[in-house]
Amino acid sequence: MTENEISYKIIGAAIEVHKNLGVGLLEKAYETALVYELKQLGMDVKQQISLPLKYKEVTVENAYIIDLIIENKVIVEIKAVLELNPVFYSQVLTYLKLTDLKLGLLINFNSELIKYGIHRIVNKLINE
Numbered sequence: 001m002t003e004n005e006i007s008y009k010i011i012g013a014a015i016e017v018h019k020n021l022g023v024g025l026l027e028k029a030y031e032t033a034l035v036y037e038l039k040q041l042g043m044d045v046k047q048q049i050s051l052p053l054k055y056k057e058v059t060v061e062n063a064y065i066i067d068l069i070i071e072n073k074v075i076v077e078i079k080a081v082l083e084l085n086p087v088f089y090s091q092v093l094t095y096l097k098l099t100d101l102k103l104g105l106l107i108n109f110n111s112e113l114i115k116y117g118i119h120r121i122v123n124k125l126i127n128e
Helices: 005-021 028-041 086-097
Strands: 045-055 058-070 074-079 103-108 116-124
Touching: 005 028, 005 074, 005 103, 005 116, 028 045, 028 058, 028 074, 045 086, 058 086, 074 086, 086 103, 086 116
Parallel strands: 074 103
Antiparallel strands: 045 058, 058 074, 103 116
């Protein structure tokens, strides 16, 4: 599956979760429900991935934690906030660069309409 095909399924699963749970819960509740929906679709889901950071000759263990990696191709960062801070977009882009992945989704489940809470972030440094 391509990144776009995977993201289409992720978005459908996020809509299903939002439809059933609504707004106002903690991120962990949405993450758990989204993982369930994605696994029901037969997708490979890695959750709460702690990764090291290599900086010159130094390795920082557990430098960052990615909420979800789907099919080893798409990063999903889950939020449940009143409004998305610009740093959240930068966070996803940094994760994409550090993992050499092309596509990330930033999903804010605390949106009245989930379609306004889903944002695609593309790592333009990856050659296709």
